[in-house]
Amino acid sequence: MPRGQRHGHATGATAASNGAGGFEKALFEQARAGLEVYDTDLRVLRANPAVLAMRGLPASQVIGFGLQDLDPHLPLSPIIREVMTRESAVFDRPVSTYPPADPGNRHDYSVTGYPLQEHGRSIGAAAMIHDVTDQVRRQEELDLLSIARARIGSSLDAVRTAQELTEIAVPSFADAVAVDLLESVFAGEAPVGPVTGQPSMKRSGFKAREEGQYGAYPIGSTSHFAIPTPYTQALADLRPRLVESVCSARRWLANDRLRAEFIRRAGVHSLIVTPLTVHGLVLGLASFYRAGSHPEPFDEEDLSLATQLAARTALCVDNARRFTREHTVATTLQRSLLPRTAPLTAAVDSSHCYLPGRYGAHWFDVLSLSSCRIGLVIGFVPGEDLPASVVMGRLRTAVSTLAAMDLPPDELLVHLDDVAQRLAREQDSDPLTVLHARPPFTASCLYLTYDPVTRRCAAASAGHESPLVTSPRGVVAGLGIPSGAPLGRGLPYELHTTQLAAGSLLSLYSDGSAYRYPAEADERAGRLREAVADVSADPAEICDAVAYKVLRGTAPEDGAALLVARTRSLAPDHVATWTFPPEPVSVREARRATRDRLEHWGLEDHVFVTDLVVSELATNVIRHAEGAIRLRLILDRTLTVEVSDDSDTVPHLRHARLQDETGRGLFLVASMTRHWGTRYEEGGKTIWAEQSLAAA
Template identity: 45%
Template sequence: MTGSASAKGDGPNAGARETVDEAATARVRVDGHGVVTAWNDGARRLLGHRASEVVGRNVTLLLPDVGATEVPRSLADLPRWSGTVTLLHRDGRRLPVELLAHRSQNDGDGWLLVSAVTRPARGPADDAFVQRGFTHSPCTMALYDTGLRLRRANGDMERAMGLSEEAMRGLRVTEIVVDPESERTEAGMRRVLETGRPQELGAALQLAGHERQSVWTVSLAPVWDTIGRLEGVLLSAHDVTEQHLARQRLVLLNDASVRIGSTLDLARTAQELADVAVPRFADFVTVDLLPAIEGGEDPPQGPPHGPVRLRRVAYQSVLEGCPEAVVRRGIVAAYPAGCTAAECLASGRPIIEHLTPAALAEVERQTPQRAERMRRFGFHSVLAVPMRARGLTLGVATFSRHRQPKLFEQDDLLLGEEITARAAVCIDNARRYTRERSISLALQSSLLPQQLPEQAALDVASRYLPASSRAGVGGDWFDVIPLSGARVALVVGDVVGHGIQASATMGRLRTAVRTLADIDLPPDELLVHLDDLINRLAGAADSTAVTAGDVGATCLYAVYDPVSRHCTVARAGHPVPALVTPDGTVDFLDVPAGPPLGLGGLPFESTELKLDEGSLLVLYTDGLVGVRGHDIDEGIDALRDVLRRPTDNLEVTCDALLRTMLTDGPSDDVALLVARTRALDASHVATWQVPPDPAMVGPARKNASRQLSEWGLDEAAFVTELVVSELVTNAIRYAEPPIELRLIHDRTLICEVSDGSTTAPHLRRARTFDEGGRGLLLVAQLTQGWGTRQTTNGKIIWAEQALPAEPSPA
């Protein structure tokens, strides 16, 4: 029958299968109870029993001297056993058999028993067989005598060396391969001869006829004769170049993941990519980015087509000074359509270009200067990889080789793509961070005071420094708020966190402080209201999931009165202010700490002290004293040392503080407010007690008019008399004694009337036929501001009017 091949004889290995004599080995399976479960033809040939006579019976029928329970027990703890066993032949003969027993992989209690039925004899043919095995071994092998001269080499050794055995016979390793690694190998061979122990070596060789360096593992083993004398050394080597390159790629990838993206600085991240790739991956690397991304903006959608303009951000070379670079850092260069970089960006895929004479001629046609550098330094292979992240094309990384002889291959393309992708994500993170930082800085700058208001109570200087790019913009702020009665409030605060959210929260808090200051709340009460606001913001953030993390802040609020020279201070978890007295003594005020804003329900306490005129108050955020890597107490001590060297110029004092405290730049935002106190003496303040009698309104009006004349403010007399009449009349009619009238001559003219009642008046519109109700409306119309503030024993109603402009000199 023709036209089909049987399964037994079909296939490339059919002949090999047919030559295997399965019956040449006795194979028996025994389960955990000692019962025979399988019996092959080799077992029948060895012991004479047919399978039907043995399978299903206990193996003890083959063991004339061992009981049924002894065999499993003797093998119970062994994965494998070998030795000579006496077995019983079917005809009753006792046969000594070399037996190998394997524990079953599928049945832990079962065993596979094997024994060779016939064993090949050794002889001349066997020696020839061994010799042929040596010659055709896939392992590179060579045999050296005790003089370290080559005696035999197999075919793989001949192929590796590019020499025949005849050409190498009688030569030493150092004469076959002239390389420092061969000297190490020969030294290892000497150690084998001296110690009789094997040696293991690794070697990287540039063999003749090979384009690239190859990496080998070398085993050196002693060769002994039949009486134990050392005859020579057997060298066997394995080419592990591919495994070595794979390990190098993994090491490079791991290094890239650690070193690239250590900061959120765009240029530094690009330079880290170049530094990682040289020299292990390429000899020269450039990183060019689209100019649009440098300000944090999104680049145009889709890959660029045609000529493209790129800014050189980073490069690195194996040569000192990067002489290969045509374009220097920061320069924007044009890349014509069809060049490697432009084509790579247009296609969105990495490109390998081998610089053949034709390819170099094309480069010279487009950019002659680049072609000249390529020829001068011997560029032979270029890999360009587009930098893409989150669907955006950011630029291109170009890897070039001119010292490494190996051309870029597919594996190199994958590796270059991988490390570039990692760098692209980090660069995009830096771009996004740059954009958010710019927005945060712009927002924070718009929310901070553009200039400090004019007031007579304090001389003030301030500074604000955003954190370095590594930390991000925070929510530090300061403010100077003029209050009624010539008083001034000083505020410094610090919002938890960084970024746009911190800046926005800071803006809300600053607005809230100004609003609460406008109603003349005491410092401790003002902090209570701020705490409530922070809690409401935190609740809104939790319900809308707009804000990540907690909403919190610290704050210090101080009010200084230049008339009494009293200063009232309260703080919510904020660093204590420093006080420098006129004699140069530096102290840090003992103000109760209070909890940070946002904890809710906890009280705040204020401290009141009297300051000498010319005292210096220094308010700051923790970024000034909590410098990274230093204890905060060290920062406090350094601040004290600077303040002990006083200067009349507050701007100079601010600069000295920042220069001394922040030698490496701010690791956190810094807000600094330095204020020198002034005092309004008796010549600027006039006070009268007013009996609670309506007849006293007239005398009060006359006293005010007389005082204005002494101050040379006769032009303000009409309005002032009207304001005094209204405020004193209301105090006598509706309030409680004691009643006091006070005039303050500052940048403005302030009229204050205090009484013992806590009831505040309200501005209302009088109807046509009402006899009263127009007084406060008239005061509001004639002055630039009026209001009420509570005191310990009552309230004060005040009105402020601008002073007449002084006539200009003729």
């Protein structure tokens, strides 16, 4: 517009203003809302101080100018043009802009435009503008928090929860969001209090406004935050960090090359880092980045909103962590701690009672051994539930493996102690041990074997309570097994042997609170003696009585386990024993004696296989061992053949070649029977082979 023309319009506007009444002038000048008047060509005729402040321009650069030329400061021309075209008012139309006077911050306005008419003829338009920046921002924050409460934590999955935060925060709040969780969270754990150093973090969530944009690390990968950066500072004092301008923080960016590359690539200019904490537990970090789509930097109000989003996310991640921990513990206990079914044997009738606790892990087992013998084991691993349960599972597996080798109890515990020492070294080398201040590794175990043929009981203890034995007359006493050192100390163990009357009740118990609360443990032990004294009750009934009378109401905080077994003895006519001199003719005599006994037992269908086993094992004694040939047959649910000698040589299973004339003995025994093995005893060894009594 020519300068003279602009001056003319300005002069007219001034005259009109001077002609207005004082009331009208005061209203126009003092109104907090922006007021503007336009002619039919959308030139500004009048503007009050409020709208001039919104535009950030003086009156001389507004009045008389075309509205479209002023749009960079406040885009009103589309609204006023619509009003003039439709000749009807437009109410509360939202307008957002980044004015040149404040380019780093978005301003929001509510615009009402209405036409001006005189005698039915259009003479211009007017606009009323309200600055609603604060109201819009608060409403956006409330809406975002409402969405967060509704969408974050839809499942008990920590990774999905982290990703849900990124999806609601981008693009409304940030241009990119990354969530990194401590790796320990995925094991159901979390460190307490501030975290110093460089903990291993797992990238659990990331989202960027631009499709195809990727973060410094892919989801699922692990990384460490460099020191010092806002990330490690937030972990160190658990306070959020606001970096209004990345340009002023180039020093710490030099310490973290990959994240610095992401910031440069994405054009990030401002960021917020918030720790994810719940009740003092540190779970991870949430990082919010702003780039070109959000030219305004984060401020203190944004920091407050980010902190609230992080708090909601942390609560849901902690729920997922707790669920993972509880589920893992329950699964471990179910699969590793409790035997699914007790084996049916001629040695004992057994049952158990188990009460999980808040600290440590108990385990027990009933193991079938060779020659109808039985092995009973019970143990306790103190410590946090999840690590203790894992150790317990490994120890139980080791005991089962060692018991299958027919080792006596004291030797078995020595080998189990080697396993415990290795577990202790693994624990000491684990960084989480120092982080969690875990106590030194320790565990207790009691292992006992019982032979229903000889009624001999052999036991050894590694720091565990001695079992109780109830005689057939109801007298309860301790078995008197020396306690020994706990597992992992590298010390030997003492073997204790005794004869048990048939019908005796063995009670192996474990009270996790015995060392921490000895008075309570002694009281429960007294009630336990009363419960196991009932000679008329079977093991299952005794376990029920213990559950109600001993553990109910005053249950130990750290759990308890009870394994009871009533002993049996094998009928004399189910065992046959012979001794033959180490001569070739003895093999024929052994076969004849075996055949006669099988016919007496009605096992004629098993004569062929049993003849072969006896012949091979007796021949091995003559050729490779020394002393007399001691042959024993045991009839139970299976048929067991034992051949003993005075030698401690180790038999080996060989696969003979076609041209070999020997070497097939043990291979044939192994092929024709269900199980076979070697058991070492004082003064020699026993080779045994077990057959199923199914129809031959």
